[in-house]
Amino acid sequence: MRELISRIYESLFYNSxxxxxxxxxxxxxxxxxxxxxxxxxxxxxxxxxFSYFYFIYKKPLxxxxxxxxxxxxxxxxxxxxxxxxxxxxxxxxxxxxLLNAYTDVTTxxxxxxxxxxxYVSLYNALLSLIVAFLFSIIAKHFSKQFIHLPF
Amino acid sequence: xxRKLYIFGIGGTGSRVIKAFTFLLASGVKLSKEFDTVIPIIxxxxxxxGDLNRTKTILKLYQEIQNEIHKPYKFFSQxxxxxxxxxxxxxxxxxxxxxxxxxxxxxxxxxEYIGFNSLSSNFKDEKDDKSFIKLxxxxxxxxxxxxVGFKGHPNMGTVVxxxxxxxxxxxxxxxxxxxxxxxxxxxSIFGGTGAAGYPLLxxxxxxxxxxxxxxxxxxxxxxxxxxxxxxFALDNKDEIDAESFEQKTVSAIDYYNRxxxxxxxxxxxxxxxxxxxxxxxxxxxxxxxxxxxxxFFELVGALxxxxxxKHITDVIENNEDNEYQRSNTKVREFGINEFNENGIIxxxxxxxxxxxxxxxxxxxxxxxxYLDKRLYKALGKARWTKGKGKFMQLIKAQKxxxxxxxxxxxxxxxxxxxxxxxxxxxxxxLSEMESNNxxxxxxxxxxxxxxxxxIVGNELSDKKGFEIVDTINNELIEEQDIRxxxxxxxxxxxxxxxxxxxxxxxxxxxxxxxxx
Numbered sequence: 001m002r003e004l005i006s007r008i009y010e011s012l013f014y015n016s017x018x019x020x021x022x023x024x025x026x027x028x029x030x031x032x033x034x035x036x037x038x039x040x041x042x043x044x045x046x047x048x049x050f051s052y053f054y055f056i057y058k059k060p061l062x063x064x065x066x067x068x069x070x071x072x073x074x075x076x077x078x079x080x081x082x083x084x085x086x087x088x089x090x091x092x093x094x095x096x097x098l099l100n101a102y103t104d105v106t107t108x109x110x111x112x113x114x115x116x117x118x119y120v121s122l123y124n125a126l127l128s129l130i131v132a133f134l135f136s137i138i139a140k141h142f143s144k145q146f147i148h149l150p151f
Numbered sequence: 152x153x154r155k156l157y158i159f160g161i162g163g164t165g166s167r168v169i170k171a172f173t174f175l176l177a178s179g180v181k182l183s184k185e186f187d188t189v190i191p192i193i194x195x196x197x198x199x200x201g202d203l204n205r206t207k208t209i210l211k212l213y214q215e216i217q218n219e220i221h222k223p224y225k226f227f228s229q230x231x232x233x234x235x236x237x238x239x240x241x242x243x244x245x246x247x248x249x250x251x252x253x254x255x256x257x258x259x260x261x262x263e264y265i266g267f268n269s270l271s272s273n274f275k276d277e278k279d280d281k282s283f284i285k286l287x288x289x290x291x292x293x294x295x296x297x298x299v300g301f302k303g304h305p306n307m308g309t310v311v312x313x314x315x316x317x318x319x320x321x322x323x324x325x326x327x328x329x330x331x332x333x334x335x336x337x338x339s340i341f342g343g344t345g346a347a348g349y350p351l352l353x354x355x356x357x358x359x360x361x362x363x364x365x366x367x368x369x370x371x372x373x374x375x376x377x378x379x380x381x382x383f384a385l386d387n388k389d390e391i392d393a394e395s396f397e398q399k400t401v402s403a404i405d406y407y408n409r410x411x412x413x414x415x416x417x418x419x420x421x422x423x424x425x426x427x428x429x430x431x432x433x434x435x436x437x438x439x440x441x442x443x444x445x446x447f448f449e450l451v452g453a454l455x456x457x458x459x460x461k462h463i464t465d466v467i468e469n470n471e472d473n474e475y476q477r478s479n480t481k482v483r484e485f486g487i488n489e490f491n492e493n494g495i496i497x498x499x500x501x502x503x504x505x506x507x508x509x510x511x512x513x514x515x516x517x518x519x520x521y522l523d524k525r526l527y528k529a530l531g532k533a534r535w536t537k538g539k540g541k542f543m544q545l546i547k548a549q550k551x552x553x554x555x556x557x558x559x560x561x562x563x564x565x566x567x568x569x570x571x572x573x574x575x576x577x578x579x580x581l582s583e584m585e586s587n588n589x590x591x592x593x594x595x596x597x598x599x600x601x602x603x604x605x606i607v608g609n610e611l612s613d614k615k616g617f618e619i620v621d622t623i624n625n626e627l628i629e630e631q632d633i634r635x636x637x638x639x640x641x642x643x644x645x646x647x648x649x650x651x652x653x654x655x656x657x658x659x660x661x662x663x664x665x666x667x
Binding site: 058059060061062063144145146147148 | 528529
């Protein structure tokens, strides 16, 4: 399972020149390693956000654009959560070799890690859009207020 | 036992009280459970009378709307029928059937009606009938055209209205009268039609005239009456002299006392008036021009009908053979707890009156305000207004998902000509009462975002608007009970708002019993 989840990210981002970063994400934290954490972020956040939208939010004249704004809000939220959680993971690593690599500017690890954080957060946010959309298609049928959204 | 309530509204006051009564029924105020049908009957010779025609239109609209609601809750729940519908068992909604017309009044003067010119003037043989008639009626009376009523002359009304009880209309009324049915009469004491018509009608109802079908049932039936004492003056003086209103009242009251009240001919007599009032109406000798502003006292007249049906068992006593007998006449007047110069509000009323109608009237007012101020925002956006789009009509989709209350419905002639039209009359009625004296002004001007501040003296500490109604509408639109329309056009709209406004007011503790 862990292998499967890591492929979601490594198939796009793996760079053997910065192997330590990817090993850290895979190995550290046990079942809640970096990759599993990112998966949970892009799965749970849109479910929570859109559960609130469909079952608690009470703006009866909400339109398709309202739903879109919530989708964008979800995107920003997932981006932000992913960025800060994974940033914490990477730069507070227990892997001394990785810590030393960050310190040594010539390795380029610190610069790569910062760039990687932005791209992987964007990627996670995009994945969350798919989840949000699929969840919306199901949840709307149980919603009293927004059975007509997104369509 | 299912009872029928026959309401005879005599003259302009009769029409206006029936109008007020109709609005209260539309708002959901109900008669006691045993009354399943109300039959309003307007007696007025003035067929072009503005008040009469307005009331007939409102009654027609009420019926048309009610006929398009499947099992109504509170709004429009009381059945209204005409005598013709009972007699012919038809569902034909014709406003003319509410109006009992008189024969021979349209093109005749009073003199022509009584055949004055054909009377003898032979004083030698003591057959000088003409001179005798001239003792009772002036030349002006004799030349007076009858098509606009009796112009405040009950002595003329008494003669002309006498034909009523031998008319086909009255026969039809009598033929439909059943055990347990009750009668209520509305009149003014200072006019011509009402002042004459009430004692005449009552005399016939309590008679032993075997020519009247089912007279044995009718003569012992409970009968209530609401009599309006003078409550307005006129801004001019000609054929009708408003200064004579109080004088006429004194004479008429004396007559009523002797012949009606002391004889226990009526079971409960309601009175209301406003002595020394300076409330002026535009002068009009009947016809289209007689379209008085609605008055709070007419609303009180409508309340008296509910009071009468509520206390129906008070007027009936069972004797040993278990046949009911009438008790002594009770006389009731209306009072308020305090007078407010800015206009009477709900808080000024006694508890019983307030509990009877304040909540319901507020609901209907909010319904009207919503359609006026909020619908255009919600239409096409709120879930409860989302109908099937053209694309979805091509494919099979969940039936419950789509609301029948879409743009097509709100643009339909049925909605505009029936529901919106009825509510326009309702708003006009409220507005007229507010501008009258004493004013009845229980409602604030509201906007979309503070709709629930609608009741004067009962404004909420935090602003709550029509958004609440849309939220509740969205929740309720799926309910089978509301969706089950039986193909009746207005069923979903009326029942949806009936329930949602009920809930909105209760959840915000507006006019709930706690507040009373």
